[in-house]
Amino acid sequence: xxxxxxxxxxxxxxxxxxxxxASGLVLTYTTSGIFNFxxxxxxxxxxxxxxxxxxxxMPTLAAFLLTVLVLAPLMGVAVERIMIRRxxxxxxxxxxxxxxxLLLLLIALADTVWDTRTARRVQPFFVGQQVTVGGVVISYHxxxxxxxxxxxxxxxxxxxxxxxxGVAMRAVVDDRELAALTGASPSTVGMLGWAMGAGLAxxxxxxxxSQVELNAITLTLLVINGYAAAVMGRLSNLPLTIAGGxxxxxxxxxxxxxVTISWLNQVQTSIxxxxxxxxxxxxxxxxxxxxxxxxxxxxxxPGARQxxxxxxxxxxxxxxxxxxxxxxxxDSFTHGMAIAxxxxxxxxxxxxxxxxxxxxxxxxxxxxxAMAKTGGSPLGLLAAVLAPAAVGLLIALPTMRLRGLYLSLxxxxxxxxxxxxxxxxxxxxxxxLGLPVxxxxxxxxxxxxxxxxxxxxxxxxxxxLALRRSTLGRRLVALGDSPAGCATIxxxxxxxxxxxxxxxAGLAxxxxxxxxxQEGVVGYTDFPLLLSLTLLLMAVVWGVRTISGVLLAAxxxxxxxxxxxxxxxxxNSVLPLLVGLGAVSLxxxxxxxxxxxxxxxxxxxxxxxLPHPRQHPDHDDATDREEVLTxxxx
Amino acid sequence: xxxxxLTGALELHHVCAGYGKVAVLHDIDLVVPxxxxxxxxxxxxxxxxxxxxxATGRTQPTSGRVVLRGKDVxxxxxxxxxxxGLCSVPExxxxxxxxxxxxxxxxxxxxxxxxxxxxxxxxxxxxxxxKERRRQxxxxxxxxxxxMLAMSRALTANPDLLLLDEIxxxxxxxxxxxxxxxxxxxxxxxxxxxxxEQFARTALEIADSxxxxxxxxxxxxxxxxxxxxxxxxxYLHAGASQNPASSPSM
Numbered sequence: 001x002x003x004x005x006x007x008x009x010x011x012x013x014x015x016x017x018x019x020x021x022a023s024g025l026v027l028t029y030t031t032s033g034i035f036n037f038x039x040x041x042x043x044x045x046x047x048x049x050x051x052x053x054x055x056x057x058m059p060t061l062a063a064f065l066l067t068v069l070v071l072a073p074l075m076g077v078a079v080e081r082i083m084i085r086r087x088x089x090x091x092x093x094x095x096x097x098x099x100x101x102l103l104l105l106l107i108a109l110a111d112t113v114w115d116t117r118t119a120r121r122v123q124p125f126f127v128g129q130q131v132t133v134g135g136v137v138i139s140y141h142x143x144x145x146x147x148x149x150x151x152x153x154x155x156x157x158x159x160x161x162x163x164x165x166g167v168a169m170r171a172v173v174d175d176r177e178l179a180a181l182t183g184a185s186p187s188t189v190g191m192l193g194w195a196m197g198a199g200l201a202x203x204x205x206x207x208x209x210s211q212v213e214l215n216a217i218t219l220t221l222l223v224i225n226g227y228a229a230a231v232m233g234r235l236s237n238l239p240l241t242i243a244g245g246x247x248x249x250x251x252x253x254x255x256x257x258x259v260t261i262s263w264l265n266q267v268q269t270s271i272x273x274x275x276x277x278x279x280x281x282x283x284x285x286x287x288x289x290x291x292x293x294x295x296x297x298x299x300x301x302p303g304a305r306q307x308x309x310x311x312x313x314x315x316x317x318x319x320x321x322x323x324x325x326x327x328x329x330x331d332s333f334t335h336g337m338a339i340a341x342x343x344x345x346x347x348x349x350x351x352x353x354x355x356x357x358x359x360x361x362x363x364x365x366x367x368x369x370a371m372a373k374t375g376g377s378p379l380g381l382l383a384a385v386l387a388p389a390a391v392g393l394l395i396a397l398p399t400m401r402l403r404g405l406y407l408s409l410x411x412x413x414x415x416x417x418x419x420x421x422x423x424x425x426x427x428x429x430x431x432x433l434g435l436p437v438x439x440x441x442x443x444x445x446x447x448x449x450x451x452x453x454x455x456x457x458x459x460x461x462x463x464x465l466a467l468r469r470s471t472l473g474r475r476l477v478a479l480g481d482s483p484a485g486c487a488t489i490x491x492x493x494x495x496x497x498x499x500x501x502x503x504x505a506g507l508a509x510x511x512x513x514x515x516x517x518q519e520g521v522v523g524y525t526d527f528p529l530l531l532s533l534t535l536l537l538m539a540v541v542w543g544v545r546t547i548s549g550v551l552l553a554a555x556x557x558x559x560x561x562x563x564x565x566x567x568x569x570x571x572n573s574v575l576p577l578l579v580g581l582g583a584v585s586l587x588x589x590x591x592x593x594x595x596x597x598x599x600x601x602x603x604x605x606x607x608x609x610l611p612h613p614r615q616h617p618d619h620d621d622a623t624d625r626e627e628v629l630t631x632x633x634x
Numbered sequence: 635x636x637x638x639x640l641t642g643a644l645e646l647h648h649v650c651a652g653y654g655k656v657a658v659l660h661d662i663d664l665v666v667p668x669x670x671x672x673x674x675x676x677x678x679x680x681x682x683x684x685x686x687x688x689a690t691g692r693t694q695p696t697s698g699r700v701v702l703r704g705k706d707v708x709x710x711x712x713x714x715x716x717x718x719g720l721c722s723v724p725e726x727x728x729x730x731x732x733x734x735x736x737x738x739x740x741x742x743x744x745x746x747x748x749x750x751x752x753x754x755x756x757x758x759x760x761x762x763x764x765k766e767r768r769r770q771x772x773x774x775x776x777x778x779x780x781x782m783l784a785m786s787r788a789l790t791a792n793p794d795l796l797l798l799d800e801i802x803x804x805x806x807x808x809x810x811x812x813x814x815x816x817x818x819x820x821x822x823x824x825x826x827x828x829x830x831e832q833f834a835r836t837a838l839e840i841a842d843s844x845x846x847x848x849x850x851x852x853x854x855x856x857x858x859x860x861x862x863x864x865x866x867x868x869y870l871h872a873g874a875s876q877n878p879a880s881s882p883s884m
Contacts, residue, residue: 180711
């Protein structure tokens with residue numbers, strides 16, 4: 001009994017922290033309409049800043065106040081000014097990617113500034129002081145946490161209800177334009193929302209830090225747990241969000257205390273993600289958005305003849321490259337091309353269908369494991385495609401009615417849970433030795449294998465483009481543009497969605513298997529969720545709607561370790577910085593680098609023919625999307 | 635005809651504007667006189683709402699100048715224009731549906747010199763219905779009540795210029811008539827009004843002068859009597875491809 005009580009109290013304390021971070025997330029989401037993936041990372045950086053201030057000799061309380069009330073909010077303001085404000089009405093894939101980029105950037109920054117090899121600890125408040133209530137020992141620090149979780153939401157509530165600026169914040173959520181017409185400044189309000197949200201993330205980070213070791217990734221992921229609570233509040237309801245946080249904390253604590261299932265070795269840490277998944281399923285379906293302005297001119301889709309010509313040229317060039325490449329580079333090139341296949345799986349999903357999957361590398365990992373278990377025969381390759389495709393279907397089925405952000409969060413939850421329970425599971429691969437992966441079809445010569453992977457990439461790319469030109473491809477684009485529109489013309493979205501999930505997962509699995517074949521042995525850390533996010537970022541920055549975009553993204557990704565080798569210690573911080581800059585640039589070039597280049601060149605070529613933009617009958621129907629814009633004016 | 639004075643309440647000089655590559659307004663010259671009601675009429679898609687977006691700073695003109703009370707305000711943000719005395723009631727229900735009536739009234743106080751108490755007193759004195767419902771969410775009010783709430787901003791703000799966009803849309807004729815009466819009263823109290831309407835009849839009755847727009851240009855300007863006979867002609871001429879059902883209710 002006393003154990004139960006003690007666990008519940010401990011869970012409530014953790015839940016308080018979840019509630020705090022989740023309310024910050026809800027605040028930024030409602031005031032700016034952008035889900036801040038980097039929320040956890042902001043809390044993490046705040047925790048490091050707090051440690052640094054204390055290490056410089058500042059009193060604990062002063063450091064705490066300075067971090068939570070000044071530094072973290074300033075971080076929020078900076079983020080809003082530099083990255084968020086330029087996004088405007090950007091599509092989900094862009095807003096998600098920008099904040100994912102921020103998350104990766106902050107983690108890399110923290111790892112660079114605060115050397116990961118040093119262990120750091122922050123003392124809790126009032127070290128050693130505690131009270132005993134009903135047989136349960138509660139430390140003063142825990143009391144501080146509970147007090148914060150009571151005072152802060154009340155203050156927040158009072159601010160939003162009673163202060164004019166608080167009313168204006170709610171007004172901006174309701175109707176941004178009207179708020180501006182009454183004289184309230186939506187951009188100031190948005191900045192304030194980000195400052196307060198970052199402050200809350202910082203508070204959660206600082207309160208957590210004495211409980212765990214100071215590590216960038218651990219802390220970030222811990223604060224991410226608050227997402228589950230935020231989803232329970234449907235990203236808008238603060239009381240429900242706080243209740244969700246508390247419930248989550250208690251459930252997790254009880255699971256740690258009572259659940260002992262040997263084969264699910266990490267089930268306790270996955271509780272928040274399972275909770276997130278369930279909350280997503282229970283949450284009422286999102287309202288269908290009626291057609292919106294297509295803000296972007298989608299890149300042209302090449303026709304069949306053009307595709308075959310380009311593919312043939314590419315294969316010839318690749319053949320030459322395979323022969324002349326220095327032996328030391330063959331392996332990394334092969335790896336890069338396998339990554340390119342994984343990124344290719346994002347094109348139909350994210351690029352065409354506007355469904356942002358955050359767990360593509362997880363599917364790749366499943367494919368790799370499937371082939372390792374069945375051998376490198378053609379059968380093994382088939383398994384590498386079919387196993388993740390089946391898993392993809394399983395994920396797609398319950399999340400069928402989720403859209404946009406909620407769908408992305410569901411894939412995040414899945415990837416996170418797989419990280420903890422599948423790849424690190426002893427029956428999948430041993431942690432010390434990893435899992436040996438055979439070369440598919442017994443191609444042992446590295447150069448021959450490289451060409452094989454390139455050929456596989458080319459074949460898949462041809463297939464994707466053919467798919468885009470087919471009926472299914474058009475349905476996919478229609479689905480991304482306007483599900484409501486699809487419904488009104490009687491187009492079922494179920495089979496399209498299921499099909500694309502399975503296809504994309506299968507393709508990722510193939511890429512994963514080919515990557516595993518190159519590496520020979522894969523370990524449980526080879527398919528981490530964070531890397532999925534990095535890959536997604538790369539793909540979107542370079543252009544996730546085009547084949548050349550994802551190819552360049554994969555090659556650039558492969559170049560990073562090489563550059564790192566040349567630049568030494570600096571390289572570790574310069575490249576994430578580049579990634580971050582890429583994320584910032586997305587605000588302007590939302591079609592990615594390749595998309596922008598294509599648009600420029602197209603524009604130049606087509607300029608004289610402007611009065612009759614449709615005079616090329618062989619253009620794909622998506623090319624003249626901008627005409628949709630004419631329906632805009634009142 | 636009330637000849638446009640040299641400095642109107644609002645002047646647009648050679649304004650062009652559009653969305654992306656699509657031009658909507660072509661070289662618009664418009665002077666809103668500093669007293670009385672100017673009705674801006676025109677068929678669907680004529681560019682009336684875009685003109686209002688430019689006047690309120692929500693859309694920036696690609697060329698031309700916007701002058702408010704003799705001051706060039708081209709490029710100013712909507713919130714700054716609002717604080718300097720431009721009151722605009724946009725199309726649809728210009729209230730915050732998830733805010734209570736009192737919270738909505740609180741938002742009206744961003745205009746300098748207004749405080750919460752005065753705004754509430756004035757609004758409740760003019761519309762006792764709002765006082766009864768002051769704790770309700772604005773979204774739960776009837777259409778007419780929402781429009782009352784929206785108009786209470788115009789009443790309390792004592793603006794330099796009032797812009798109204800299709801305020802009668804979707805309202806019962808009785809309610810619409812009441813609203814137009816209120817607009818007339820505001821104008822008689824000395825506030826210049828630009829009234830944008832798609833349906834011409836009522837607007838012609840209460841306006842002091844009228845401009846008719848079509849296809850992004852001002853076609854006719856004059857007194858209601860002068861314009862009355864030419865409206866239909868302008869509408870039909872401009873919107874030859876339009877569905878007859880959407881022609882004005884003349």
